Amino acid sequence: MVGGAPEPGFPSVAAIVPVSPFCGEAEAAAPVLCTGTLVSPRVVLTAAHCVENADAPQVFSVVFAEETARASAAQRIRVAEGRPHPAWRPGVNDIGVLLLAEDAPVTPLALELGALSSDSVGRMARVVGFGSDAQGAMGRRLGGLSRITSVNADTFSIEAAPAMSCGGDSGGPVFVSQDGVEQLAGITSFGDLLCTTGTNTRVDVHAAFVQAAIEDAARRPPARAPMDPRVDACAQRCVTHADCPLGMACVAQSEDIRSCAVAGLEAGRFGDVCTGEQEGHPCVKAADTCRLWLPCAETPPAAGGCAVVDGAPGLFAWVFVLLARRRVGAERSRRV
Template identity: 35%
Template sequence: MNPGCDLPLPLGEGWGEGPRGTQVLLWLALWTLSACAPTSPTPSPFIRTDTVVSGTEAPDDAAVVALLARRARCTGEPLTLLCTGSLIAPDVVLTAAHCLEIFGTDGAYEVFLGTKLLPEPEPGGRFVRVASAVRHPGYERTSHAYDAALLRLAKPVNESPLPLPELGKAPLEPGQSARVVGFGDTKDASAPAGQRRQGTLVLTQVEASGFRADPAPSMSCVGDSGGPVLVRGAEGGEVLVGVTASGDVACREEAFNVRVDVLLEDFIQPFLAGQLEPRGPELPLESLCTATCTSDAQCPAGLACETVAEGGAARCLQPALQEGNYGALCSEDAQCGAGSVCARLEPEGEDACRCFTPCVPAPLPEEASGCTGAPGASPWVWVLGAWRLLVRRGRTLSRRGGAGACAGRRGG
């Protein structure tokens, strides 16, 4: 587990130097171009393959979920673990704000409910799409103040949410033991990959909006950002008192956690009282290249109404893809016609995957830089979609704080 450096990217000393869009685009381009390779599965360098320092398995913590980048393809796409989160309502997850740094609050995410995500999800594990996300308005990247975000799931789940503390009455005292749970790094190469684990911390300092903790003997680490810190309440049961936010790079000395009780009145409770925008008459999946939209409610489930080009018409699409129509149900690219691929509208389900055909035809094979052997649409279709996603975001990413905290302190 590690609060902060839960990026799925192999960051080096050059990360954060130069335009953020160029570096993220390069990563996305390299990832999407992997479609040119043989279809047999190979290990991805972007997947974290380890999980909590000096921790143990946590099979009973069903309300602790993994936050992933949403998958756009139905076959051959690796799982990309971003962070951990806590279910605090049947359709709401609490996580860290810096977990949304790369793709932003309007990015494409999903959560995994289960004990083991990597290298393969356990049988019985479940994926659910994130419909909307919001960061705390007071979030500061460098200090991790109010490093909290809320995710609204596209559909409620059956697991029992974690109990929240009373407003301003979180049972926090120096010397107190706390339990931390997450899917992050164990610093042990022999530990299972991407597995939900738990460990014990001891509180050392309680501040106005957060608290610090030392290992006792465990420590949160990479991939645990946004995960829960739990203590025993007055009635004996555990209470969610903290969100894993930051710590030392080695995951050995100290962790900083955001206090949940100070988030309740102005952030968590108003969000819990809200709901998803009611859906209206949906545009047909097969006519999205010509049909325009004015709100997400008009778009089929899994798509959002977005304007790609300045001054252009808004259309229903996946944030990581260009405009296109969706046709017949599929399970692999080979079932779709030339120029089409099997795209994922929902994380799972019998009708989750459909043949996607971009509105703008892909380049001819000889123009696709050696990707002539890949079935379906040229991978440059996905590069174009990634570029458009970055253009719509228009943000920068610093080396310090948030997702860039790997250079100094862990950011989650």
């Protein structure tokens, strides 16, 4: 957020950050990927391009604190599932939800959606997010005013007046006053590289998608088993990420076999307890321990490690994340 100021209000607006699979990498140092708004106890509304997908398995936490670096463990809630809009493509229907593994520690935003019209052009809009400020710093909730410059069928555009969303603010809320009350009108989607103009997805147009996610989460909150390092992950067959324990993802083990793996890494199994990388094998977080992550082709340690048993079973956006096998990288730039 450039041209904004610290925002002590809006506790339902939270930062979305990656959870590193590697031991020794503190969550407090994680970069902000996107921003989201809690709209029910376990549903966070954000941009579709911020949501986990089948081709880029990731593990996220949503941080409900004014500053991510100062957040307590209770303010960091894991994401159990991500759902982009079914018709999303870059710049179109850029809306999605994150379903939390447990209830958030704050009260959800009262979701009152007012329809925008061409009469809204020239009015002020409030933007809120955890993205980059004028100095490039991220991780603090900022807010400020922008001006609406156009309203389209699915989006509306704004210009700095003087505040404007920037890198890391993707998915964050845009409020417009309706009858004297600020209501959620849009979510940040994309903008120019200098952070002087932005385009936002209209939430009122997608009210049915949002409401369906809220009702689904209320009927059956997303439940994923805890990670168990005693289980042979190479034998944990899966179809989607939701089939795997929390913190793991469904990845291709071979051309016709998919298995659960530590999210961001290739297929493998847990090995010995570790304190750091050994012989080229990363040391990963495994429940409440740290263990080596071994390729499925390798024979697991015969002793000294965990017991191995058969397991059961065109437009610029502000955020793109690539989790590599050896390091978690965050490319905080706008992508096509």
